[in-house]
Amino acid sequence: MSTPETKRSLSDARFLVAFGCGLVAVGVMWLVFTLAGQPDTAAGALVGGLAVTALAVVVRWRAKRRGPSADGEFGRILLGTADERDSAILTASLAWVGLAAFLANAIGLVAVALGADGSTVIGAIEAFLIAVLVAAFVLLSRRT
Amino acid sequence: MKNDIRRLREEAGLSQAALAEALSVSRQTVNSLENGRYDPSLPLAFAVARYFRTTIEEIFHVDA
Structure with missing residues (x-):
């Protein structure tokens, strides 16, 4: 091999x-x-x-x-x-973003249904997902 | 998974940076490997074993 x-x-x-x-x-x-x-x-x-x-x-x-x-x-x-560890950290961080996206989109949908402004909700979701990515990346970098 | 990378590196008189350079990974990756925070891929485990002229089984030990 x-x-x-x-x-x-x-x-x-x-x-x-x-x-x-x-x-x-x-x-x-x-x-x-x-x-x-x-x-x-x-x-x-x-x-x-x-x-x-x-x-x-x-x-x-x-x-x-x-x-x-x-x-x-x-x-x-x-x-x-x-290297492979960096890639693993990025992959795991993006997995957390994917998981958070389900939650954020569900909450956003409810917020829009309750009368919230659509563009504001979309902006908030984007900001939230970026925050999740940064937090997950930093945390995984320290723990991995 | 536990490993003997730190011992082998110190016996060889290498710094983490030198070993990282030899293995084509970052110094942080070597540090994580030595502290058991990161389990290497099979190709990296082979690279470590080849570098120290030993086998994977001699370096890496399953916990418990």
């Missing part, structure tokens, strides 16, 4: 390709929303997308300077250099 080699470092070329693809995706989203007559959404997508791409550059810079172990689980996942 052979042991597969784990890729531990993202080459500069691959990172540049990923970075370029990210910028193109952000640009396309901005263009689509602009052409659809939603300038506020387009601006939001642009700012959010550029923030995430900038974060990726910062994490990449730290990885080059200090080595992959200094990035933390989230940084390695973001950079595509996650």
Whole structure:
């Protein structure tokens, strides 16, 4: 039986390709929303997308300077250099998000039926699920 | 699952970071393995055993 080699470092070329693809995706989203007559959404997508791409550059810079172990689980996942434990933590965290989504959607449905504003409920559900993801990730990182 | 990774690493005079580099995992993963908080996949268990030139059974021990 052979042991597969784990890729531990993202080459500069691959990172540049990923970075370029990210910028193109952000640009396309901005263009689509602009052409659809939603300038506020387009601006939001642009700012959010550029923030995430900038974060990726910062994490990449730290990885080059200090080595992959200094990035933390989230940084390695973001950079595509996650090892099997990082992937296991992410998988388990997303499982918690999936479980929480059932509960959140049920509560949201009841809230809308009782007269709550739909867009507010959707926003609250998104915020709740992000909070669950962050909390589960941090907790599992410490316990695993 | 208990294991002897810490003992083997210290006998080899390696730091966690050096072992992590050799196994292509993060230092945090080596730390979790040594403390028994994380059970490795079969390929990683084989990699650990091969690195220390021993067998999986010699390194990993089922609790109880």
